[in-house]
Amino acid sequence: MKKALHYIIVFLLILCYVNCYSKVYAQSHEKREDTKFIFPAACHYGQDCWAVNYVDTDTDENEASDFECGSKTYDEHKGTDFALGSIAQMRDGVNVLAAAAGNISRVRDGQSDALKSKSELAVIKEDKKECGNGVLIDHGNDLKTIYCQLKEGSIVVKPRQRVRAGQKIAQVGQSGYAKLPHLHFGVFREGIVIDPYTGEQSENGCGVKENPMWHIGLPMKYETVAIFDGGFRSETPNFESIRSGYDVNPSTLAVSSSALVFWVGFYNVEAGDEVVIKIYDPAGELFDTSTQTARKTRTQQYFYTGRKATLKEGVYTARVKFSRSGKYAVSKVKEFSVSVK
Secondary structure (H helix, E strand, O other): OHHHHHHHHHHHHHHHHHHHHHHHHHHHHHHHHOOOOOOEEOOOOOEEEEEEOOOOOOOOOOOOOOOOOOOOOOOOOOEEEEOOOOHHHHHHEEEOOOOOOOEEEEEEOOOOOOOOOOHHHHHHHHHOOOOEEEEEEEOOOOOEEEEEEOOOOOOOOOOEEOOOOOOEEEEEEEEOOOOOOEEEEEEEOOOOEEEEEOOEEHHHHOOOOOOEEEOOOOOOOOOOEEEEEEEEEEOOHHHHHHOOOOOOOOOOEOOOOEEEEEEEEEEEEEEOOOEEEEEEEEOOOEEEEEEEEEEEEEEEEEEOOOOOOOOOEEEEEEEEEEEEEEOOOOEEEEEEEEEOO
């Protein structure tokens, strides 16, 4: 009797252990699979911020491919870069948000947001400070997110602090190895790079869309190219000055101006892409036009057209048409206007 009772007790203990372990495993597994991210920046995607580089899913050396098997990435890129439209926008302040609840693991600040020369960027890379100012968040279950290129002095969280999804942690900057103002957002599980657009390890390659980690409904449409800014001038635009954020587009131009010039900025233009710019006067007559073909592939690229002329009072309009042929054929049209008084 005692021996039978002993076996019954052992059986019940084993059964309880199996049930409890199964529940814990199921809950843990469900939590790992159900982790979803909000958009990690307080900007309007597709209007004043854009994804310019995705995770590199190509394992071959010196080769790169994004999750759509496109070219919006570079070799060994371990996250997604969300770029702003200008440095002026960065200076005004764009908040970076925790993509999911978690605990702050590490913080680094003190890196400059100034535009860097090639030699300065080389030193940053050699010192392994490409991330610049950054925040690392531990979400549990071996899942972590990293936020890089943050604005100097903007980090408002500390190590071991608990944060909720959507909580401000810093602002978008241009620190570290950055050539334009952007947020680098990276996802890791057990130290392995995960592409949030697929939920897969980066080494699994492109064309996989099984389990994206973004909340359903987020405006995260893949776009091959973006028109991020443009405007009118009375002289040839100085793009270095425009990039600095101090040379802003005038709201009006003087009718006494001796020339009218329009410029436009693109993200992710490739060699061979075609840009057609047409300027119309207040009467709707064609004022100037140009067709330009991109000679190089660049993350950020500018084009302009215009001429000397006696201006009329009224609204001038520029119509920009972008087109790319081949595998990723795309066409975009955007209009800009300015008042001449």
